[in-house]
Amino acid sequence: MGKEKRKSRKKSKTSKREVSSSDSSDDSSTDEEELKERKRQKAEKKARKLGKRLQSETIAGYSNESNPFGDTNLTERFVWHKKLEKQINDGMDIKELGLRAERKRQENRMKEIQSVKKRREERELEKAQAEEEALLLNRERAAAEAADLEKKEEEFHLQQAKERSIIRVKEGRAKPIDVLSKNLNAEPKEFDLHSDEPHHIFAGLTYKEIQALKLDIRMHLELDIDSNLHQTFWHSLMVVCDHEENEIRRRDEADRARMRGEEPPVHHFEAGLHKTVDDDVKKMFENKTVTELQDMDDEIQDVIDRGGGDVEYWDAVSKRLKVYKARAQLHEIHSKLRVDAQVAQSAAQEQAVANAMGWLQEQELGGPPRGNDDDDPMAGLAETEKEASQWRELSPRGAGEPEPEPEPEAGSLSPTLYDESDFRADQLMDPEEDFRELQAMRKQVAHEEGRMFQVAAIEASADAPVQGDQAYRQMVTRTGEGRPEWSHPVNRMLNNLVGERAENQDELEARAKIQAQKIMGEAEPGEGDYRGEVAIEQQAYWWHDKYRPRKPKYFNRVHTGYEWNKYNQTHYDHDNPPPKVVQGYKFNIFYPDLIDKNTAPTYRVIPDGSKHGETALLIFQAGPPYEDIAFKIVNKDWEYSHKRGFKCSFERGIMHLYIKYVFPFPSGHFLRDS
Template sequence: WKKKKRSRSRERHRKDRRKRRSRSRGLSSSSSPERGRDRAARSRELRRRRDGSKSSVSSVSSPSPPPPRGREEPGQQLSLQERLRLREEKKKQAALMKALETPEEKRARRLAKKEAKERKKREKMGWGEEYMGYTNTDNPFGDNNLLGTFIWSKALEKKGISHLDEKDLKERNKRIQEDNRLELQKVKQLRLEREREKAMREQELEMLQREKEAEHFKTWEEQEDNFHLQQAKLRSKIRIRDGRAKPIDLLAKYISAEDDDLAVEMHEPYTFLNGLTVSDMEDLVEDIQVYMELEQGKNVDFWRDMTIITEDEIAKLRKLEASGKGGPGERRDGVNASVSSDVQSVFKGKTYNQLQALYQGIESKIRAGGPNLDIGYWESLLQQLKAYMARARLRERHQDVLRQKLYKLKQEQGVESEPLFPIIKREPASPSDSLEAQPGPSSEPEAEQDTEAKGEAEGEAVLMEEDLIQQSLDDYDAGKYSPRLLGPNELPFDAHVLEAEEDTHRLLLLRQQLQVTGDASESTDDIFFRKAKEGMGADEAQFSVEMPLTGKAYLWADKYRPRKPRFFNRVHTGFEWNKYNQTHYDFDNPPPKIVQGYKFNIFYPDLIDKRSTPEYFLEACQDNKDFAILRFHAGPPYEDIAFKIVNREWEYSHRHGFRCQFANGIFQLWFHFKRYRYRR
C-alpha cells in the first residue's frame, strides 16, 4: 500500500512539471514578437534622447559672457536645473540599460552591487584588508553565516546591555573590533621585536661560536705543528740510532742538547757540513726551513746562521765546480785570488763584535762612495763577512753553552768554577797603555779606528779548535813532552802544595791500610756479582747464553769506547703437576722440569747519564716461534745486549715476583710465566 501511494505521488509531480513547462513555452512564444517590438521602440527613443542631450549640452557649453556679480541667482538656478535634468537623463539611461540588458548581465550587475554593499558594510564593521575577500561560502573558518551579525542575547543580558538597539550594538562591536585590531598589531609588533632580538642573539652566539672555533682551530694548529715537530725529532733520533743520520738530524740533536743539562756537544754545529755535496746542502737548507716553521720562532737565530753558512758553502762548491770545468767560474767575483787569502786572514780569529765593526765600516765606506772606489770588491767582502759573522755567532754561542754546563757540573760536584777556555790577553802597544788592554789591530787599515780602540776597556780572544790543535802541534814539534815546571806565582790561590817526602809518607800509609783490610782484592764486578747472587735458590740455575746482535753503529762511538755490560742471569725451573704428570709421574719419579721464569741482572756502573733508566725490548725470534729475543738498551758507553728466552706470557704482578728496577748501577728484571689451569 505504501509503495502504491509513493508511485502515485511521483506520477502527480511529473504531470505538474510537464504542465508548467508547456505554459512557459507558450508564453515565451507569444510574447517574443511583442518583446522585440518594445526593444526596437526603446532603442529609437534612446537614440533620440541622446541626440537631444548632445545639442543641449553644446548650447550650454557655448561661450557666453559671464554674468555680473549682482545677478548670480538666475545663473545658479540655471545650473541647478541643468544638473537635475542631467540626473534625470542619467536615471533614464540607467533604466533603459536595465531594460535592454540580458539576464546574465543583470545577474552580474546585481552581484557586483551586492559585493560593493557588503564591502562597505565590512569597512564600517572594522574588517581589515585580509578579511575583505571572505564570503559565506569562501572563508577559512567554515562559517556559512559569516557576513551575518550574531547576537548573543544571554551575554548581553549578563553584561547589562540588552536594552541597546541594533545600531548601538554595531557601534560597540566596531569599537571592540578596532581595539582588538590594535591589540593584535601590538602583539604582532612585539612578536617581530622578539624575533629580531632572537636573531641578534643567535648572531652573537654564532660569532662567539666562531671565535671559540677559531681559538680551538688555533690550538689544533699549534698541537699539529708540535706533533709534526716531535715526529721530525723522533725520525731524527731513529736515523741517528740506526747510523744513517742526515745533517739536519745532527743539527736538531745539537740544538736540543742545549736544553739538556748532561748532553755535551764538543764540536761546533757548522762542522757537520764537512764532506757534504751541493745536493746535500740544498736538502739541508730546505730541512732548516721546515724546522723554522715547525718551531715557530724558537732558535730562529741558530737556524738563520746555519742557513747563511750553508748557502755560503754551496756558493763556494759551485764556484769550485765551475772553475774546474773552465767555464764561468773564471770570471771576476770582486776579489782577486791573490787577495782572497789575505782577506780570509783578516776575518779569521776575530770575535763577533770585531766582525760587526768591520761590517759597519765597509757599509759606511760603500755609502760614502767615491770615484776610485771598487764597489764589487767591497760588496764581495760584505757577502763573505756575513758568513764569518754567522760562524762567529755560532762559535760564541757554543762556547757559552759549554761554559754554562761546566759551571753546573762543578756546582753539583762542589768544585769552584774556573775559566773553561784559556784566555789570551793582548799585550799593550806601549807602556803608557798598560792600564787598559786594547784588542789587536787588524791587517785591514780601514777597519781599525782610534775611537773604537779607546772605547774597549779590555779585549779577549777565545781560542778556537784550530788554534788549540795548532798549539798542540807546536808543543809536539818543540819536543816538550814532560809537564812544564810551574813557579809559585803561577799556581792558583786555592792550590794545596805537598812536599815529596810528605807525599811518599801518605802513599805508604794508604798501602798499609789496604794490606790490613784486604778490600783491594774485591773489585766492582765482584761486588755486583755478590749482590746478584743473594737469594739464589736450589731451583735456579745460572743463565749466561748471550744472543749475538747484528753490527750496529753508535753515534757516541767517537767519544766513548763501546763495550758490553756485565750480567748475572738466573733461570727458574720447576715441575708442572698437571693431570697428565699426576697420572704418569710421582715424587720419586718426577716429570721433566720446565722453565717457569727468569731473573736478569745487568750491570751498568759507568753509565754516562745516570738519570736515564735502561730499557728492555721483547722481540720475536725469526728462527723459532717458541722462543723470543729479550734485548736490553741503556746508553753510552754500553752496547745493547740480548738473550733468547721462552716465548710465554709473563706474570706482571709483584705478588708473583715481578721486578723491574734500576738501582746502584744494577738493572734487575725478574718475572715468572703465567700458569694455566685446566677447566672443564
C-alpha cells in the first residue's frame, strides 16, 4: 500500500510538472492575478476593519440623543468601503485613514465651522450696527425736517397774523395788537411818527380786552423769534400786560367791595408794599433809563441775597422794578424806530423835492451838483459867500449895497446883534410876516407843489439862469445867516399867494359876520363880541369811523349741480356723476351806514379779460361812504323769473341779488348792465 501511494504521488508530481511545463506560458498571468486578488482581499479586510472602527466611534462629538440636527441615527456613520479599498491599494498610509487622523480632520472642520460661524456673527453685528446707524440718521433727518417744517409753519402763522392785522387796519376795525404789530413791522417810510408809545395801548381797555390782547401778545412772542429786537419788544410788552391785568382786576374787586360797603380784599394790596409808599416807589423808578433801572435791580437783588432789611418789601419793589424796566425798554425801542423813520422820511421828502425841482435831471445833464455843507465847513462857507454875492448882483439895489458883516467864528451859536438905526426901513422885515412866509413855503414843500416853484424859478432866472437857480436853491434849502433877502420874485409870488388866501378868508369871515348880525339883530347896550374859545383835548367821536370810506361786508353763496346733457347721460350715472357746474349765486351786500338811504345800490357786469370770455366781473356800486366791490362770476345767461329764483332787492340796508343761469346752458355769452 505504501509503495502504491508513493508511486501515485510520483505520478502526480510528474503529471504536475508536465502540466506546469506545458502551461508555463500561463503561470505568470495567473500569479499576478492571484497577487492582486490577495491584495484586494487584504485591503477589503482592512477597510472593513477600519470601517467598523470608524462606525463605532462618535467623531463629531454628538450622540443620537444630543445633537443640533435632530438626527436619532447620527452615530451610524456612512463608511465608503470602496474608497478606503482604493486608497489602501494606492499605497496610502493606514494611519492617515485611521481614527486619529479622522478626528484631527474633524477638529479642523469644526474649527473652520466655528470660524465661519464667528465671521457670520460679526457680519450680522456689523449689519445690525449699520441698520441702527441708518435708523438714527433717518431719525435725525426726520427730526431736522420736522423742525424745519415747524419753523415754516410758525413763519406762516406769523405772516398770516400780520396779514390779518393789515386787513383789519385797512377796514377800520383794528385791534390793539394790530396797532402794535403795524408800528413794529412797518418800514421806516411807513412808520407813524405820531403814534403813542406801546405801553400806552392798555389805557381804556377792559379786563376782557386785556385778556384777548395778552393772548395775541403771547402768540407773537412764540412766533416772532427771528429778531432779538422783536423778542425784547414782545417780552417787555407781556410783562406790562401782566401788570395791567392784575391792576384792573384789583380795581374791579375794589369797586365791587365798595359797592357792597365792604373793605377791599387783603390780596388787593401788594404784599410788602404799603399803599402809603407806593407813590414814593413810582417816583423812584419814573424817567429812568434801562441801564439805570438795571443797576438798581442789581443793588436790590444784592440786598435780598444778603437778607438785609425788609426782604418782603424789597421783593415787592423788585417786582415793580421789572414793570418799569419793561416800559423803559419799550420806550427805547419805540424811540429808535421813530428816529429811523424820521431819517428815512426826511430823506424821502428831500428826494421828492429834488425830483420836483428837477435837480437830479440837471446833475445827470452835467449841471453843478449840490454840495453837502456838513462834509466840508470851509466849502460851505465859500459857497454861502458866493451865493450871497450872486444875490446882490440880482438884487434891485445892485452893488451899492453895504458889504455884509463877516460870519461869526466857529462855536458861536447866537446871531450877531445889529443896531436898527443902521438899516433903512425897506431893509427890515416884520417877524410875523417872516413867520407867515416861512410857513407858506413849508406847506408848499410838504405838499410837493414843486412845479409852481420851478416855473417861478425859470421866470426869475431868465437873464441869469445859473446864478438865479443857485440862489433859489440856497433860499429853499438853507436857513440862518447868509440867507438872501426876501425881494426875490419867488418870495413875492408866495406873498401874493398867501395874501390871496388871506383875502378869501377875510371875505368869508365878513360874510359870516353880516349873516350873524342879521340873525341876532343890532347889538344892545351892554353887549359885545365874545371870543372866549378855549382849546380842549382832541377826542375821537363815534361818527368818525361811520363815514370813513370802506368796503361793504358781504355773505355770498354759490349754487352748483350736475348738468345731465346727452354726453353726461351717456358717460355718467348717479353712482358716478359728472363734474359739478355753477348754476347760480346768492349775493347779500350790507350797506348799514349809507348817507343817502333813498338811493338803492346798483350792479353791473363787465368783461374781466378772460381768454374765451368764460367769466365776467359783477360790480356793486353804492353811495358814500362805501367803495365799489366786485366778484368774478361765470358768464352765462340769467333766469329773470322770480319762479326760477331770481331776486334783486334792497331792504333794511341789505342788497340782495339771487341769480340762476338758464338750464340747459346755451353756448352764447352776453354781458348786461343794471
